[in-house]
Amino acid sequence: METNMSRQQMTGAKMIVQALKDQGVDTVFGYPGGAVLPIYDEIFLQNDIRHYLVRHEQGAVHMAEGYARSTGKPGVVLVTSGPGATNAVTGLTDALMDSIPIVVLTGQVPTFMIGNDAFQEADTVGITRPCTKHNWLVKDTNDLSGVIHQAFHVAKHGRPGPVLVDIPKDVQFANGTYTAPEDAPTKHYQPKTKGDADRIEELVELIEAAERPIFYTGGGVINSGDAATAALREFVDGTGFPITSTLMGLGAYPANGKHWLGMLGMHGLYEANLAMHGCDLMINVGARFDDRITGRLQDFSPNSKKVHIDIDPSSINKVIHVDVPIIGDVSEVLAEALALWKARGSKTNAPKLSDWWHQINDWKKVNCLAYTQAEGAKTIKPQHALVRLEELTKDHPKRYITTEVGQHQMWAAQYLGFNEPNRWMTSGGLGTMGYGFPASIGVQVAHPDALVINVAGEASWLMNMQELGTVSQYRLPVKQFILNNERLGMVRQWQELLHGERYSHSWSESLPDFVKLAEAFGMKGIMVSDPADLDDALMEMINYDGPVVFDCLVEKHENCFPMIPSGEPHNSMLLGENVDTSTAIKEGGAVLV
Numbered sequence: 001m002e003t004n005m006s007r008q009q010m011t012g013a014k015m016i017v018q019a020l021k022d023q024g025v026d027t028v029f030g031y032p033g034g035a036v037l038p039i040y041d042e043i044f045l046q047n048d049i050r051h052y053l054v055r056h057e058q059g060a061v062h063m064a065e066g067y068a069r070s071t072g073k074p075g076v077v078l079v080t081s082g083p084g085a086t087n088a089v090t091g092l093t094d095a096l097m098d099s100i101p102i103v104v105l106t107g108q109v110p111t112f113m114i115g116n117d118a119f120q121e122a123d124t125v126g127i128t129r130p131c132t133k134h135n136w137l138v139k140d141t142n143d144l145s146g147v148i149h150q151a152f153h154v155a156k157h158g159r160p161g162p163v164l165v166d167i168p169k170d171v172q173f174a175n176g177t178y179t180a181p182e183d184a185p186t187k188h189y190q191p192k193t194k195g196d197a198d199r200i201e202e203l204v205e206l207i208e209a210a211e212r213p214i215f216y217t218g219g220g221v222i223n224s225g226d227a228a229t230a231a232l233r234e235f236v237d238g239t240g241f242p243i244t245s246t247l248m249g250l251g252a253y254p255a256n257g258k259h260w261l262g263m264l265g266m267h268g269l270y271e272a273n274l275a276m277h278g279c280d281l282m283i284n285v286g287a288r289f290d291d292r293i294t295g296r297l298q299d300f301s302p303n304s305k306k307v308h309i310d311i312d313p314s315s316i317n318k319v320i321h322v323d324v325p326i327i328g329d330v331s332e333v334l335a336e337a338l339a340l341w342k343a344r345g346s347k348t349n350a351p352k353l354s355d356w357w358h359q360i361n362d363w364k365k366v367n368c369l370a371y372t373q374a375e376g377a378k379t380i381k382p383q384h385a386l387v388r389l390e391e392l393t394k395d396h397p398k399r400y401i402t403t404e405v406g407q408h409q410m411w412a413a414q415y416l417g418f419n420e421p422n423r424w425m426t427s428g429g430l431g432t433m434g435y436g437f438p439a440s441i442g443v444q445v446a447h448p449d450a451l452v453i454n455v456a457g458e459a460s461w462l463m464n465m466q467e468l469g470t471v472s473q474y475r476l477p478v479k480q481f482i483l484n485n486e487r488l489g490m491v492r493q494w495q496e497l498l499h500g501e502r503y504s505h506s507w508s509e510s511l512p513d514f515v516k517l518a519e520a521f522g523m524k525g526i527m528v529s530d531p532a533d534l535d536d537a538l539m540e541m542i543n544y545d546g547p548v549v550f551d552c553l554v555e556k557h558e559n560c561f562p563m564i565p566s567g568e569p570h571n572s573m574l575l576g577e578n579v580d581t582s583t584a585i586k587e588g589g590a591v592l593v
Helices: 012-022 034-044 057-071 089-098 124-131 141-156 169-173 197-209 219-223 226-239 270-278 330-343 350-364 382-393 407-415 436-446 458-474 489-498 514-520 531-543 582-588
Strands: 009-011 027-031 050-053 075-079 102-108 134-137 162-168 175-177 213-217 243-245 260-263 281-285 305-310 324-327 399-403 451-457 479-484 524-528 548-553
Touching: 009 012, 012 034, 012 141, 012 169, 012 175, 027 057, 027 436, 034 075, 034 102, 034 162, 034 169, 050 436, 050 458, 057 075, 057 089, 057 102, 057 436, 057 458, 089 102, 089 124, 089 162, 102 141, 102 169, 124 134, 124 162, 134 141, 141 162, 141 175, 162 169, 197 281, 197 305, 197 324, 197 330, 213 226, 213 270, 219 226, 219 330, 226 330, 243 270, 260 270, 260 407, 270 350, 305 330, 382 407, 382 451, 382 479, 382 531, 399 407, 399 436, 407 451, 407 479, 407 489, 436 451, 436 458, 436 479, 451 458, 458 479, 458 514, 479 531, 514 524, 514 548, 524 531, 531 548
Parallel strands: 027 050, 027 075, 075 102, 102 162, 134 162, 213 243, 213 281, 243 260, 281 305, 305 324, 399 451, 451 479, 479 548, 524 548
Antiparallel strands: 009 175
C-alpha cells in the first residue's frame, strides 16, 4: 500500500481507489457503466481490492449489507449514474432502516452537463437524500478524497448507516491533491458515546428494586461490537434478569443461555411477549420500539418503568415515552452501568425475581412453537424443515444464516438458534423481498470457508435470482434453502386470517424447476418433497463443496404462529392448533385459533 499520500497529485479515479485502500477496504461489489469507467480502469491496474461483478445494482447493495453485518466493517458498492444509482435505492433504504454501514460510490455525468437531462443523468443526491444517513455530490477533485474519508467516518460512527458519494465523470479524470484519512475533516461529526452518569445511576437503582424486569435488546447491541455483547451477557447473567430481542438483535445474547426467552413481537414467542406485557422494568438496549414489537402503543408494557439506551437521540421518545433516556454507545453505557451496579453490591430483588421466573416458566409450558410432523406423512412441514436444518448445522463452527422476507423468515427466527452475534442477516425494518440471496453472497465473500445458508421462500428468492450468475462466476459455495409452498406465504396467511380467505394474487402458477435452474448456472440443484428424505438431502447440501439451490417442497397452507394481529397488545396472540391452550387461556388471556 502506498504511504505518505497527503498532498500528492493524482487523478480523481486514482484518488478513489487510494482512499478505499487507506480505509482498509478489500472488497467492492459493483457494476460498471460509462460514468464510472475511469474508476474501473484504476481497479484494473491494482490487486489489493477485489471487485465482485453483480448482475443488478440492488443485489450489489444487499451483498454489501451482508458483508457489513457479518464482519462489522462497512460494505462498499460502486455503480454508474442514472439507473445504476436508482437501482441501489432499495438497498440503501434497507440499510438505513436496519442501521447497516455501507458506502455507495455512484458515477455522475460531467459537472458541466448536470441539469441538462444528459444521458443516464439522475439527481442522485436528491433521490437518495431520504434513504441515506448523509450524501455528497463532489464537484472539485481536490475535495474528493476528503469526502470519501468523511463518508466512511459517518457510516461507522454514531448509529451506523448507508452513505453515498456522487462523483461526476470529469472529477474522476481531473487531477487533484490527495488527502489522507487522518487529515480529512471529520471532527464535526462526533456523536455522543458516554452515557449521562445520573441517568445510569437511575437505571441501577431501578435494577436493584425491580420485581418483574426484562432486558429488551436490538440490533444496536450487535452494531456496537463485541464489547457490547460481552457487557450485555455479563449484565444479564449477573442480574439473572430475563432477556428477549428483536429480529435484528438475535445472537447478542446466546439462544442457549439460561435467561433467554426467545424473540418477541408480532411472531415472537408467547413467554417473551407476555413477559414484555407484564414487566415492571423494561430495559431497552439498542432497539427502536418499532411497530412489529410494540403492537398497540397505549397497551405496550402498560405497568412498567421504561429505560432506553440508544446512540441515536432521535430514537429516544420517538415512539414510546420512556422514564430514563440514556443517549450513548451501548458498549460504553452498559460497561458504566455494570461497573456501578457491582460497586453498589450487585443487588437485585431476589425473592420477587424468583416469583417472576416462576411465572415465566409457567408461560413456557404452553410450548407456543409446537407443530406436528406426523410419522409417515408425505408432506414436509416448514417448521420441521427448519428444525432439521438447525439440528444438522448448529454445531458447525462457521455457520451464517441469511433470509429472504416472509413466513420462512419468521420460522427461521423461531426455530434456529444463534449463540453469537453477526451470524444472522435479515431485512428487518424495510422487509425487503430479494434481500437474502445477495446478502448471502456478501457473507460468503467475507467468510470464504464458512457454511452460509440463505433461508428463502420461492417468491422472495425469485426477486434477485439473477445473482446466480455472480455465484457461478466466483464459484461461491453458498447454499440456497428454499421453502417452496408455491404461495406468497405471509400474504396468503393474512388473507386467510384477516381478509375473509380472499386469496387475491397470492400464488404463482409459473414457478421454474429450481433444480434445472441451478444446473443451467453450473451448480447443484436438489429437490425434496418427502420428509423421509429430508435429512439425507440436507446433508448432501451441507457437505457439497460448491453452490447449491435446494428446493424443499413444504405444506402449502401452513400458518406462522404465534401471531399478534396488527394493532393488538402483546397479551392478545393467535396460537397454532397444536399448542396446548389450557394454560394459555388461564394465564395469558390470549386470543386463540
